[in-house]
Amino acid sequence: xxxxxxxxxxxxxxxxxxxxxxxxxxxxxxxxxxxxxxxxxxxxxxxxxxxxxxxxxxxxxxxxxxxxxxxxxxxxxxxxxxxxxxxxxxxxxxxxxxxxxxxxxxxxxxxxxxxxxxxxxxxxxxxxxxxxxxxxxxxxxxxxxxxxxxxxxxxxxxxxxxxxxxxxxxxxxxxxxxxxxxxxxxxxxxxxxxxxxxxxxxxxxxxxxxxxxxxxxxxxxxxxxxxxxxxxxxxxxxxxxxxxxxxxxxxxxxxxxxxxxxxxxxxxxxxxxxxxxxxxxxxxxxxxxxxxxxxxxxxxxxxx
Numbered sequence: 001x002x003x004x005x006x007x008x009x010x011x012x013x014x015x016x017x018x019x020x021x022x023x024x025x026x027x028x029x030x031x032x033x034x035x036x037x038x039x040x041x042x043x044x045x046x047x048x049x050x051x052x053x054x055x056x057x058x059x060x061x062x063x064x065x066x067x068x069x070x071x072x073x074x075x076x077x078x079x080x081x082x083x084x085x086x087x088x089x090x091x092x093x094x095x096x097x098x099x100x101x102x103x104x105x106x107x108x109x110x111x112x113x114x115x116x117x118x119x120x121x122x123x124x125x126x127x128x129x130x131x132x133x134x135x136x137x138x139x140x141x142x143x144x145x146x147x148x149x150x151x152x153x154x155x156x157x158x159x160x161x162x163x164x165x166x167x168x169x170x171x172x173x174x175x176x177x178x179x180x181x182x183x184x185x186x187x188x189x190x191x192x193x194x195x196x197x198x199x200x201x202x203x204x205x206x207x208x209x210x211x212x213x214x215x216x217x218x219x220x221x222x223x224x225x226x227x228x229x230x231x232x233x234x235x236x237x238x239x240x241x242x243x244x245x246x247x248x249x250x251x252x253x254x255x256x257x258x259x260x261x262x263x264x265x266x267x268x269x270x271x272x273x274x275x276x277x278x279x280x281x282x283x284x285x286x287x288x289x290x291x292x293x294x295x296x297x298x299x300x301x302x303x304x
Contacts, residue, residue, distance in 0.1 A: 035091035
């Protein structure tokens, strides 16, 4: 029986001819019936794909045969299902494109990569190393600050405990947010950047270091790897927002529901687009309120 899976992956590595890689990746994914999105640039590859487990395994094997991609950390999760043709229900189509950046901070000139990845980024911490750092600093009276590298709405249903969540609607807002000076008081503080799978905090940690934040770490493998290691029994709280039809994923059978419906305030992890078709805002809306009436981003949560 076919099994639906989703892959999340990236690699920062110099690519001399991203267009040639695009054609190869498009043909490979199409031949295997995969759907999702792959972005390429001179800095590397960033992908999220869904499909049948056997096809996905073949995709991973073929992609790793290309030397610059041999070290990619592919993160697996369960998909919603497959349609009658065996294609993923979590993605409407396959998109493979070349862009200036594989994650859109709007600062391609600030990013430098070599065969080992991002140059000048934060110190990578595996999940257990992260917990050890937090415990070690707490014992000496120093707080480790978690800095969310995602869009602010993603943090509404899940985030690291006591994390700073910058008020950004898109990844491109981070540069101006850092340049605003509102976080300058943290420049002598240990900071851990984190994001879904690790790619956004790879760039963010480098942007922070170049702006004088001297002790910057990044969660290697992102929230996905942390959740796999600790479930909901570590420093993470709530559900993980994902950019596909699943909406979110949980790491255990006792995941806390920390989101609050913008209309009634009830606890929920359900998210949807603003009902205004010209708006791209994501809102936390419970099933009952979503069924009752259209929900717009101008509405505010009721305090209960």
